[in-house]
Amino acid sequence: DTLGPGAVRLAAAAARHWAAVRADAAVAAVGRTVYALLPQAGPDEARRLAEQAVAALGRTLAAPLRAAVSRPATDPDALPALRAEVDDVLRVTTASPDAPDVAALTDVHAQVLLGHCADELARRPALxxxxxxxxxxxxxxxxxxxxxxxxxxxxxxxxxxxxxxxxxxxxxxxxxxxxxxxxxxxxxxxxxxxxxxxxxxxxxxxxxxx
The missing domain is CATH 1.10.10 (Arc Repressor Mutant, subunit A)
Known part of the structure; x- marks a missing residue:
């Protein structure tokens, strides 16, 4: 499948933004989601940079964006879990117009938990x-x-x-x-x-x- 023009523009604009703002950031686009790995950034700095990115890219693309900030980690083996955490948060925030532009799991924990419960009940309706x-x-x-x-x-x-x-x-x-x-x-x-x-x-x- 090919990506839509909006996703392509987002990926390109995000790559330019992070190259200018944080040269050590590792950026990857998967579908309509852009992941940025920020070495040595603490939670407060990561949230601040995410807020800046949402504001800047939103102006560039003239479209509303959402960002999720994962918990910090030092073990590379934790990356799949961190990506899943980010995806969980985005699943919640992109579905609600009232959700914050930038959120962490602690901000939407209840909604994420309910989403996983809904998934399990869909998989196992006998429950x-x-x-x-x-x-x-x-x-x-x-x-x-x-x-x-x-x-x-x-x-x-x-x-x-x-x-x-x-x-x-x-x-x-x-x-x-x-x-x-x-x-x-x-x-x-x-x-x-x-x-x-x-x-x-x-x-x-x-x-x-x-």
Missing amino acids: RHPAVDAMRAHDRSRGTAYAASVLAWLDAVGNIAEAAQRLTVHPNTLKYRLRRARELFGLALDDPDVRLSCWLQLRLPPVGAP
Whole structure:
């Protein structure tokens, strides 16, 4: 496959930028991603240089860019893990217009973790909580809102008033939905492990969603 013109321009502009800014930087372009290895650069310096690169290359290419900064390492054998870390961060930040232009794993750790959980559930659908799938199927076929109600309650850490306000329903309506979710789908929401499992799956796209 050939790269698109945007990726080619990015690779060329990044090579010029790093040659001018940091002569000892090793730069490689893979697809739409440019990797820069910065010898002897600490975390603060790496983030500052990444911010400068995003700003400069964004102006040159007239396009929004994202950068990820990995943890520092001295062992060359760590490079594959560092690249994977950068890819994880970029997967999150390039998917959200509200994400920071430059981020490290510590900035988006929760989103990265959820992404890996989604990957594992996609690979092994038998791990999905059957009650959550049943609840979502019920909502689709009958126009109910059990999944959204359970998720709002979990997001509000069990605060009925707050969850009801988010859903714009009366607290008694939410209480009824939670009770029915327990009855219809066998959700043991009093069990913290079940709550975590349900919350995790409800935060992820349904089966077959893009």
